Amino acid sequence: MKLMKDKDLKYLELLGQKFPTIASTATEIINLKAILNLPKGTEHFISDIHGEFEAFSHVLKNGSGAIKEKIEEIFSRSLRDDEKRQLATVIYYPKEKIEEIEKREINIEEWYRITIDRLLKILRVVSSKYTSSKVRKSLPEDFAYIIQELLYERDGVPNKLEYVDEIIETIISIGRGKYFVEALGNVIQRLVVDRLHIVGDIYDRGPAPNLVLDKLKKHKHVDIQWGNHDILWMGAGAGEIGCIANVVRICTRYSNREILEDVYGINLLPLATFAMDVYKDDECLNFIPKDNSKYRERDIKLISKMHKAISIIQFKIEGKIIGENPHFNMENRALLDKINYDTFEIELDGKLYKLNDKNFPTIDRNNPYKLSEEENEIIVKLQNSFLRSEKLQNHISFLFAKGSMYLKYNGNLLYHGCVPLDKNGNMEEIEILNKKVKGKEYFDICDAICRKGYFGKCEDVKIYRDYFWYFWCGKYSPLFGKNSMKTFERYFVDDKSTHKEIKNHYYDFYENEKIYENILEDFALSKRTSRIINGHVPVKSKDGENPIKAKGKVLVIDGGYSRAYQDKTGIGGYTLVYNSQTLRIVAHEPFTSRENAIKNCLDIHSTTVTIDRSIDRIRVGDTDVGRGIKEQIIDLQNLLCAYRKGLIKERIK
Structure with missing residues (x-):
């Protein structure tokens, strides 16, 4: 460790307030290094929601089909299709689906036992790529301790199995089964989507942009690119x-x-x-x-x-x-x-x-x-x-x-x-x-x-x-991308030739990946491995248009969440999903209604196209978050060195 400057020591003194001892500093370094080796969290990209809250909410709940995939992966041979659909609906809409099931299920206690066991199996899978600390922070306060016990204690030891079974029996017998199932469903939803990217246009046309924003405010990791x-x-x-x-x-x-x-x-x-x-x-x-x-x-x-x-x-x-x-x-x-x-x-x-x-x-x-x-x-x-x-x-x-x-x-x-x-x-x-x-x-x-x-x-x-x-x-607005907005003409001039709004030349070069490689380089990104993701212009899937442009350099994910555009697109929206192994685009059929999804266990039918697949899993250490963690580790290692050299005193109680 080189001779430290006063400003470096001042910074380490501040860092030392959070990690006051050699032991706490070393523990944090160990934790952060372990996190670097976890699989990267799943990123979801959604564009042009235009106030269509129900469709947006459902796609978020089902993780663009990820929850269905987990159910199929775990229960492919042990459950019938109708049981899988019901289980998925319980995860998406736990409160509403349980209320419906309670009205017709004769042995509701047995249903709770079976459903809780199935939900715990799914939760173990979706939580496996996160630290126990991150999972714990996602748990509802009322059931946090219980869910942790059930997640990490069922290891085949007879005493533990009895212990776990007794927890579940007690939850059901005291009338908390309904609320526990609801809690498990919500946790699974939260863990399926780690990072949410909204690529513009939350507002206008649809009936509830306010509800979209209220939901986004509750999401822990979200960013928005303005439309x-x-x-x-x-x-x-x-x-x-x-x-x-x-x-x-x-x-x-x-x-x-x-x-x-x-x-x-x-x-x-x-x-x-x-x-x-x-x-x-x-x-x-x-x-x-x-x-x-x-x-x-x-x-x-x-x-x-x-x-x-x-x-x-x-x-x-x-x-x-x-x-x-x-x-x-x-x-x-x-x-x-x-x-x-x-x-x-x-x-x-x-x-x-x-x-x-x-x-x-x-x-x-x-x-x-x-x-x-x-x-x-x-x-x-x-x-x-x-x-x-x-x-x-x-x-x-x-x-x-x-x-x-x-x-x-x-x-x-x-x-x-x-x-x-x-x-x-x-x-x-x-x-x-x-x-x-x-x-x-x-x-x-x-x-x-x-x-x-x-x-x-x-x-x-x-x-x-x-x-x-x-x-x-405006003509050169990066958010509008047309020569003019013909609002007046659409109202007052019948001749439709006057209504035409000419797109910026950006949209003329979709067959020329070099144009977009230049853009990536201008933004200090790799022209070889990076991609541009944008929305704004609805992709007319029904006419055979492909959302993958410029040989994969550009991904246009406006597929028509807005009902006003669905006649043009032929679908009900796109989602781009980027997990630790694949980058894939998911095309969704139009969403019917929340009521229909709950009553008939009808999910949105989605079609997936894989754009890229990694042979090895992408780890947290390979991501932007990982780079930030590596910087933290360097700072903590400097703090550890300062403690050991006596440049900073430990705060031992």
Whole structure:
């Protein structure tokens, strides 16, 4: 050990507060070295959930089919198929399934004995790749000691078998069997998924993004790569009015007012009152909400008027944002001044198109981007509601705490959308905050801008907050990845050729792995062994499209969790699973319902394709976590040396 500097000794003194003796330091070194030789934990990658909580929750519960595999592995010859399905359902939905079984099972105590024994066998297998300490931390407080005894004490010794059997008998006889089975099921679920990666777009379209976030908050190891729909809500949470208008519009379009009103407490009454007054004689046929079966006709009419009202407000606000930020280079998306309000035609790319709507009562043709007094009052009230929503701010804070524009993890590069490329496949150089950047440097600046936009208190914070809107729909946004968002055209122009949104050149080079190898190298990753994992663009599986691109360098895992996309994809979502031996992509059929899964023991049918298989198991020591542990071991070895040389005193009680 070299002569230590004062700062090194100060650091070791601090470390010594946690490990105060030679014995405790040595024990920790032994523990950490042992952990390095365990198999790496299983990583799950999920993208584009879009508020579909039930489907997302079920895939998380079944570990993308991993629990079914364990059941088949352990009970392939000893259980019938219906018994395996029931056992799987008990693990996924223990409380609900037990309640159903109790109503029809004659000998419920015997059912508990058999089920507990089976669950313990599964738990032993799924916990085998973790330290006993990690398993212990996953156990529910009420049953932690008992489960540990049952897991590690059944070793064939007669006295131990009697001891274990007596524990189980007592649990059942005192009426705790139901709760014990529930605890075992939940522990198995937790241990099957070690690390969860959400590759963007938790929000919009589906009915319950809030429940997705609540579930993610309970997961111990989760990270999020922001999607453009997430950044939209993050901008709304920061008070950016362009994002707020878009959020409200999308919620009205997809019949999700309840998310705003009931979940986040956003007051939509001023908008409803205004819409009913200004658009009372307008049927707003282009603004009828999707999936409106849950509403009465009167409600549909009201939502349609609200939908149109907030859309016009949005287009006005966006025009003003574009005018105030010429560096966005989005002048072609300010469209209200391109309308001839006498002929109701609009000029797009040098060509005139008829508008399908002639009722614009709040637009001043001499100043089309000016909000009327009432519109301004509405947006101010909405802004206050978003800023004061405790639940929303809690969720946005979580997205910042666990999220980022991109992530490098265990040799893979994760981001939601794309690295903007030019027509030759080179990384596009983009001017942002008076600096020209590309690739990783661009992503880093985008990430910093978002954090300044939300947490910043300085006078120029508006500059950063406007970027939330740009990252939602801007030409060179790494989260959007298209030349423009044609919202106005889809509402007001029948000619569908005007609706086309051209994707960034990033998506043109899927057959050229060298393009993506360059991206990996720019992010300081191996072009030989690393992969890019992203979502955003639904993979049309029903048309034969493959989610594996660029000879395996790019994996696109947006398969259609959102019901709005399932007609295009033909499936109900993808999951990427990376365990100690394989990297595989799992395609899921659409999820029917939670009730159907519980009652009929119906799991999601999934198809698995193995992308890569390791001859030897990948160990913790080979991972990013392992590299961190190795650094800890070096520090502890230095501490141990300092103790033995008398440079630091032991704290012996």
